[in-house]
Amino acid sequence: MTLILGIDPGSRITGYGVVRAGARGCEYVASGCIRTGNGALPERLQAVFRGIREVIETYGPVTVGIEQVFMARNADSALKLGQARGVAMVAAAEAGLEIAEYTATQVKQAVVGTGAADKQQVRMMVMHLLGLVQKPQIDASDALAIALCHAHTRASLIPHGLSAAKRRGGRLRL
């Protein structure tokens, strides 16, 4: 069982989602949003830094998936997004966590099966895969999708030889 944190960074709202990945798939642990408020920029960035640190201290994930951004609308929004993303990433790195980056297309592909899915479709599949009854907030849903994508990618990276040995009851354990 591996606790996985997904982070969807944003200049106003940073979503987070924690899932427990095991042999039978993923279970929901927690999700939510860090809202940065209307204060001065240093305070808003501290809210992201401390928020991610608190999530890590509370749930104890061992690995993190974070959205990789290729296309920002413009240089100004890219700068603002970059500031929040850098701060979220350094909070995870300072906690000693392994960090993987995924593009939005990779996340959609892993969760919905098509890179062209919209946020609502992603949320529906996240709810279905994790058996959620209540709709998570949209940034929290994106973060859960990133966590699921990371869980899926990690699982598929397990060498086939080792998996086979494990299935046959061999001595190799991952």
Added chain:
Amino acid sequence: MTLILGIDPGSRITGYGVVRAGARGCEYVASGCIRTGNGALPERLQAVFRGIREVIETYGPVTVGIEQVFMARNADSALKLGQARGVAMVAAAEAGLEIAEYTATQVKQAVVGTGAADKQQVRMMVMHLLGLVQKPQIDASDALAIALCHAHTRASLIPHGLSAAKRRGGRLRL
């Protein structure tokens, strides 16, 4: 006497400069560069975070000036710059320091007297104002210029009444 830190954030090199601001102007304390290397992004961001934290612990500045970026070449470079800038800013904020932002134009105006100055002109004026014999590296020079701009702006924000009282030998001291 106030110790002032200037930061010129960059995705590859982050410059820093520390000056001591007193009644007779500014003295040079230290300057240098934090090079982020060629590692993975989380490691590069950690280098900025830890580097700024170390500078603060070593020299003990009480206030920070950091360059505000309006025009990035494109969204991709803006994102990368934003990541480093956010991390540098949160390192200062977590150390409890007051943070002020200045545009490149404001910095050039304060140090050279014209917002159209180039980096070489800024360096010449920084060397002149601080009595430096050796040329600082260009990012370190920019950081020192930001520190000088911040010192200048802080000084000019002192209420006139108080300054006058001080000049007349009154009891008010800042």
